[in-house]
Amino acid sequence: MARRKNCDAGRPSAAGSGQVRVRVRVRAASVGGMDRLTTRGRRQFRPPLPCLPGADAAGENEAPGEGAEGLEPGGRVCCSGWRGALAERTMIDAHRMATLPDAVENGVASMILRNGLAARPALADRAALQPGTAMSVTGAAGGVGMARSTPAAR
Incomplete structure (x- = not known):
């Protein structure tokens, strides 16, 4: 696969930047x-x-930005961003x-x-489920359906 010279992943955040960013060595990425929609220009x-x-990706934390609490260099992480996980x-x-x-x-x-992030708004915001509320989940064979079923059972 050819490398793109004009794509810069950026640098870990510096003190006082207000945003803590971490460089991740990607070991696996999912495609959803x-x-x-992104590749078709439809988002x-x-x-x-x-x-x-x-x-979405999983890999190792290569360079935690200053202020990244609980993230050790070399530690395994999963992450969800907006783009770049296929790098x-x-x-x-x-x-x-x-x-x-x-x-x-x-x-x-x-x-x-991603599955958990997609399921939460459906349960909490759209369905407005409260503890003790009964619900029926049909077609929970995919990741989002399973993610919806697990917290709903509690």
Whole structure:
């Protein structure tokens, strides 16, 4: 695969920047609907070109920005950003990351956040579910359906 010389992943955040960004060495990335829309220029948010798609990934934290609490260099993480997860390395906001236990494979971890992030608004905002509310989930064979079923059961 040819390398793009004009794509810069950026640098870890410096003290006082107000935004904590972390450089991640990508080991696995998932491809989803948002990536499909991005590559076709059909998202409501259109990133500047050239744009490397890929919203979700799992890998190692290579360079935590100053102020990235709980993120150790070399630690395994899953992350969800707006673009760049299909690169070998990408920059992600620290608040869009989670540390991973060794038992979770990278391929699975690259899908965890997006499914959960998609399920939460459906349950909390659209359905306005409260603890103790009964609900029926049909067609929960995909990742979002499973993510909706798990918290709803509690």
